[in-house]
Structures are given as structure tokens and as C-alpha cells.
Amino acid sequence: MTTETEQRATPPKWRTIVSTGAGNALEWFDWNAYAVFTPFFAAQFFPTHDSTSAVLSSLAIFAVGFLMRPLGGLLFGWFGDRLGRRTAMIGSIALASGGSLLIGIAPTYESIGIGAALLLVVARLCQGLGHGGEMPAVQTYVAEMAPQGRRGIWSSLVYVSGTSGILASSALAAALTTALPPGAMSAWGWRVPFLLGGVVGLYTLVMRLRLAETQVFDRQRTAARPPLWRSFWEQRTACLRVIGLTVGSTVVFYTWVVSAPAQAISIHELDPAAALWVGAVANAVFILSLPLFGALSDRIGRRPLLLLSLVGSAVVIYPLSWLVRDQVWQFAVAMIIALLVIAPGPAIMPTVFAELFPTQMRTAGTGFPYAIATAAFGGSAPYLQTWLASGGRGDVFLGYAVVLLVISAVVAYRMPETKDITLG
Template sequence: MTTTLNPQREARTALRKTIVGTGIGNAVEWYDWAIYATFTPFIASQLFSKADPASAVLSTLAIFAVGFVARPFGGFLFGWIGDRVGRKTSMTLAVGLASLGSLLIGIAPTFAAVGVWASLLLLVARLVQGLAHGGELPSSQTYLSEIAPRERRGLWSTLIYTSGTVGILFGTLLGAVLNMSLSTEMMNAWGWRIPFLIGAAMGLYALVMRARMHESSVFEGESPAEKREPIWPQIVRHRKQAFQVIGLTVGLTVIYYIWGVVAPSYATTALKIDRGEALWAGVVGNLVFIAALPFWGKLSDRIGRKKVLWAGATGAAVLHFPMTWLLKDSAWQLAVSMSVMLIFIAASAAIVPAVFAELFPTSIRTVGVGVPYSICVAAFGGTAPYLQQWLKDINMAQAFNLYAVVLLVISILFIFSIPETKGKDLRG
């Protein structure tokens, strides 16, 4: 009896470690990016000149965007590692690099101490994090999709945005707690550094967890000849799928960054909503998002990926303007608008890891997703906070909202171009 149960128990333990290792690493990556957006006002005041506060905020947001420039390079580098050396190796290296970026920000000297060198170090740290995040998402979602049972792959793929949102939620909660516990002077002096130092420590823990994971059996099942096949000819051969990744991502990335990441910070800086109240409203919205993800994931395993993608993108496009009109000057408006939008954003977010993995063969699955996805996120997601703030400053906020909806419509049209891949065998 013991010999029968032990292998089962060991298999469950290994699976649990795999899920935790994948989830915590992904959460750390997303946490890093969320706390940067959350603590933008403090970073701007400490690492840039205080002579022009508005310019300092825009410069901080510009570096947020510049960090995305490194993502396509990260997508190719870590994608190549993932498709040639292994998914596990790629994921482990990516989270280690992200931890280094957080540490650099946490210990960065102030502008008052070293002048423009403070801003330059921030830029370097963001480029390091951009490189890491460009490799993290395609590596982890490819790995997760390959170890998932094909009939439940839609549900399993929700771990990517669930764990990522937990990272965002933890960063938001930490911001709210620090805002209540520390004075403005203390936050400006050293309090804003705490989240980045915590992120560095969590990244080291995630690195250890991932080093103990097992490799994907789908990847291990490839022949040596397939693993040695040149990357670029395969990228060219699968260019249609690459364009489909871009088309599906372009609307989701902008609408997600608007409502899921920078909404509390935007409400504080542009709409003058109390910082603490805005952060708590962000917590509410992200909890709703987490609750919605498994619903959409399970539904896609039953009715198909395309129907869920259409429902989510169409709902977000229709409701974006009404929710921006609702959001004016109070935290409850922020909580309601974020919650409504994130329910529909969750439909696409829940299953795109599975959809992308199902579009490509094993030999190019990581880099095939990583490069086009990172290019799209860099060009559109990374510039969204800056563009939103800039158009708000010149009284053209509605132009940005129209831009977001147009991109969602483009994603809706691209859904028509992809095949239904529910339950597809990923071996091959």
C-alpha cells in the first residue's frame, strides 16, 4: 500500500512545487512593474529634479515606457534559451534578473545626492527589468500550457494573470499600508524604497523555487535535431502566427494597463483622488479580476477560446467610455469602474497564455510568442501611461480613450483570423 501511495504523493508534491514556482516567479515580475507605477510620485520627487514636479512625473513615466524597449530583446534571448536549453532554465534566469533590477532601484541614490546619475541608474534598472519581463511571460506561459492537461488548459492558463495580479495586489496593498503608516516626509526619505527591496528578496526566493522544478515533458520529448533547428527560419515560417499574437495583444495590453495597473496612480495624479483611497479602490478592482479569471478559463475549455475572446474584448470596448465618464473625483467611482472593466478584460487575460501556446509548434513556442508579444507590449502597453498623462495635460483625454477602443476593435477583428485550438495536442 505504501509503495502505491508514495509515488502519487510525490507526483502531487512535484506538481504543487511546479505551480508555486511558476506562480511566485510570475507574481514577482508583475509586482516589480506595479510598484513602479504605484510609487511614481515618490520616485519622481527623489530621483529627478524637484524644480519642475510635473516634468519629473512625466520623466518617471517615460522611463516606465523605456523599460519596455528591452522587452523584445528579452523575448528573443529568453525565448531562445527556452526553446533550446529549456523552459525551466529560461524562467529561472528571468526571475533572477528581475530581482537585480528591483535591488538597483531600492538602493539608488537620490537626485540631490548625485544629480542626473540617479535618473541614469533608474533607467538602467528599468532596462534590466524590461529584459527580464520580456522573457518571463512567454517562458512561464509556455511552460504552464505544456504541463497542463489539454482538456483543462484554459483553466490552468489563468495562473499567469492570477499570480501576476496577486503580485500587483500585494504591491498595491503594501502601498496603502505604507501610506497609512508613514508620514509624507518618511515616505519621501526612505519609505518608497521598501517595496523594491522586498521585491528583490522575493525574486531570490522565486529563483530557488524554480531551480528545483522539473522540465516540461513536451520540451523533453523533442529530438536533438529539432532543438538545434535554426530559430530565424522558423520565425519567418510562422510569421502569420506572430502577427496574430500582435493583433490579439494590442487591444488587451493597453486596456489592461489603463484599468489594471495605472488606474490608481492616474486617479491620484490627474483626478486628485486621495492616494490611500485610490490604492484601496485598486485592491477591490484587482480582487474582482482574480475572481473572474477562473470563470472565463473554465468557460473556454467548454465552449472554445474564440467565443470567450470575443465576449471579453467586445464588452471592454463597449464599456470603456461609460466607465471613464463614471470616474471623476471619488474612490468608489474608481472601484466600480475598475471592477466592471476588469471583469471583461479577464476574459482575454485568462486564456491568452493557452491561445498563444496553441498557435506555435514546440520548437519555437517560447520565442515565437515572446518576440511579437514583447514588441507589441513595448510599443503600445509601455507607452500607454505616458500617453494618457500627456493627453490629459493638454485637455485631450477623450482622444486617448478613443485610441484604446480602436485598438480593442483591432483585436476583435484578429480573433476571426485564428483557428479554434481548444484541446489541441501541444506535442509537435
């Protein structure tokens, strides 16, 4: 029989889903808004008359934000495993929202010179630290809250909510581009998503303050924990698996799910509004597919879907990239197909990571190695792709992505099946 204490410790499912998902969506909204709005604000922060150079400078700062993600994963991972998953989620959303607000109110290069770019760097570092802690905390919280045998579909919430944030920022960019007069987006329209993210972040923070801690963590709250470095050493195989699974998946995720519309605008010179609307539609299709793959993984296992995503992405990346030329329909077909092929991996990756680690270091064990791989490969992907494509060497980037996908596929093939384990 469930005790009164356990009943109070278990929040309604809707509150867990809404509070966790809303915060995760907002962090992804803030993070993606930078990539989507880069073509519009790049010239506001850098002293150049070359639009491509300005975009590359902005994308370099996009990559700089990723440098803080390993530190965020380590810091908030430690908080999550010592003080609770809820505490880590509260801290991460506060920091990331503050970074978004700073971008929204930052003066331009014309006003304060190089100081504008420095403020942009500071804001991205805050966002990187917060986002580095958000992902492992949310992944762990959702996996531990999920009923046994349904962790796959529950964990798909992480990328459903995260991609909803991406979709919201893409749709907002498309709507602003369509509604505002010429020049307004570059003058002030780009500030709207960052100001919105900062304000909504305050409400999301209040929602998370009302969340309960997971019972899985509470049962081992007082258990002895070895030093963090020793825990990483004892779980080194699991940490290496996280890195191995991430290196390929993060490159295709950031290439297609996050930065594809910006690439279509800056490299293929497609109409900005049309490219952004394509991104919104493709991400909507992606979101709808995620719970289906999550539920399927609860029936047939995690490994088959990981292999489907990783091997499938390696197979289609060349033909889909070659398809995108100067027509909007080409970009639409390529992006929708790419996202459907990628989807099985993100749908279940949160639960796969959670199932690799014991409770005492589940957040840090997931967060730190994941952030290292994402910072090294995901954060640099938009910049590297733009730089190589602008020099007529786009095929080099595609080959690089395929090699990383093959590495991830080998790791997935050699890892044990984890869907039936009990988290504890």
C-alpha cells in the same frame, strides 16, 4: 503504465503551481511597484519643481523598460526553446530581481545628480529584459504542464499570479500610505517594495531551481531545429496573430489593471490611500474571476471569450472613463467593472499563444511578437494617457484604445479555434 523516469520527471502539481506562480507574481510585483509608487519617488530622481513633469519623466522611464522586453522575449525565448523552459524562467527571475534591488538602493538626484536617473534607467532595462523573458517562459511551461482539456484553467494561473503581484504592490502602497507619517513615503517609504522584491527574488530563484522540465519539451529536446529567423518566417501567421491580439488588450490592461490608481492620484487628485485601496479591491475581484473564465474556455472555446473581452472593453471604455471624476466611489465602480470586462482575455491568452506554435519555437514564437506589441502599445499607454489627460485631451487616448481593441477583435474573430489541439 507510467515509468519510473516519467514519474520523477513530473513534479507534484502543487510544486509546479507554487514555484511558477510565485516567481511570476514577484516579477509583476516589481514591475507594477514602479507604476504605483511613481507619484512618491518621481521628485527623488528628477530636478524639477513641477510634480506633473516629474511624474511624466518617471513614466517615460517606465516606457523605456518596455524597449528591452522584445530583446528579453527573443533571448529567453531562444533559451527556452533550445535549453528548456525551466532555464529561461531561472534566468528571467534573477535579472528582474536584480533590477528591483538596484532601484531600492539607488541614491537620489540630490546625492549624485543626473546619475540617479541613469541608475533608474539601468534598473528598468534589467527589469524589462527579465520580464520580457518571464512571460513567454511561464506561459509555455504552464501550458505544457497542464492536462489535456484543462489548459484554459491552468493557464489562468499566469495572470492570477501576475495580478496577485500587482495586488500585493498596490496593497503595500496603500498600507504604507496609511501607516507612515506625511512625507515619509516620498522620503524613504517608496524604497520598501523594491528592496522586498530583490530579497524575495533570491528565495524564488531557489524554488525554480527545483522545478522539472516539461515532458513536452523533453520529448523533442534532440529534434533538429532550423535557424530562428527561418522559424519566425515559417510561423509568421501565428506571430502576426500574437501581435494583433495583444495591441488592444495590452493598452486596456496597463491602463486599468496597472496604472489606474496612479492616474487617479495624479490626474483626478483623489486621496492616495483611498485610490490605492480601490486598486487592491478591484484587482482582487479580477483575480477571482480569472479561473472561472479559464475553465469556461475549456468548455466553449477560446474565441468567444477573447471576443467578449475585446469587444466589451471597447464598448465600456468611454462611459467608465467619463464616470471617474473627483469621488472615490466613482473610481471604484469604474475600475471594478472595467476589470471584470477585461478579465476573459488575460485569463486565456497564455494558452491561446501556446496553442498557436509548435514545441520547437513555442517560447520564442510567443515571447518576441508579444513583447514587441506590449512595448509599443502597453508600455507607452500610462505616459500617453497622462500626457493627453493633463492637456485636456483624454478623449483622444480613449479613441486610440478603441481602435486598437477593434483590431484585436477582428484578429480574434478570424483565427481558428484552438482549445482541442494537442501540444507536441
